[in-house]
Amino acid sequence: MAKKATRATKATRAKKQTSQKHEMIDVATENLIAGPSMQPRFSSKKIYIVILVIGLAGLLLANKGMVVAAIVNGKPIFRWELNKTLVSRFGKQTLEGIISERLIADAAKKAGVVVSKEDVEAKETEIVSGLAGDVKLEELLKLQGLTKEDFDNQIRLQLTVEKLLSKDVSTTEDDITSYIATNRATLVATDEATLRVEARAAIINQQVSEKIQPWFMELKDSAKIVRFIQ
Known part of the structure; x- marks a missing residue:
């Protein structure tokens, strides 16, 4: 009887170990499929802000005359300064x-x-x-x-x-x-x-x-x- 009980205990332990191994393999597989590379590092809001900033920078560069009227010795004369002077005079x-x-x-x-x-x-x-x-x-x-x-x-x-x-x-x-x-x-x-x-x-x-x-x-x-x- 003692030998039968020992065998039953060993069989139960083996099943538990096998079950735990399968669970570990399943978790590892899930982590591999949905690994870090699949997770978004930036939120959509941040991405939109970056795109907006880049777009505005490009727009200002292409139409710099809308912001700066001239540059004298490295110092800009802004468009609003020109408009202010024109309005005051004419x-x-x-x-x-x-x-x-x-x-x-x-x-x-x-x-x-x-x-x-x-x-x-x-x-x-x-x-x-x-x-x-x-x-x-x-x-x-x-x-x-x-x-x-x-x-x-x-x-x-x-x-x-x-x-x-x-x-x-x-x-x-x-x-x-x-x-x-x-x-x-x-x-x-x-x-x-x-x-x-x-x-x-x-x-x-x-x-x-x-x-x-x-x-x-x-x-x-x-x-x-x-x-x-x-």
Whole structure:
């Protein structure tokens, strides 16, 4: 009986040891499969922050002119310094110009007045033809500190005002005849028909010029304008 009990005890111990070995192997296998290399070392939030910082750095590098206007002897002149100086010197004048353009654009939209690209080009051709032979438009604009786009915008604004005000302007044949008699030396046309067309345009331009100031003052007074720069 004692021998049988001893054998049973040894068998039980062997089973326990075998079971423990299997458990250790299973744990080791799990650790190998889901080892340290599979565990994230950084949180998603940190990764997003790193990506954002890198993106902002690249953006600033590509558009450094948005932050720094110039560098003098290693010292930067920041864009905000430039803007502050420009606003203090020319801010009010520039703002009033933009306000005027916006008021005229709103008035034109309300009246259904449209200035086409062809209108602008025709006016520019007229201006260029009136320049001296050796003077080029590009050189003239450069002297005035204007770009071609600035010039186009000025022409468009001028034509818009002329169209707005010329709607209420009228001329008679007697007015045209009288104007030709008085201003014949200043007119370019030679034949009678073209001469009368030129004279009529000159009369309308004169009347429009006389109406611009009071018309614009009324337009400005009736508008709701809130200025934050004085």
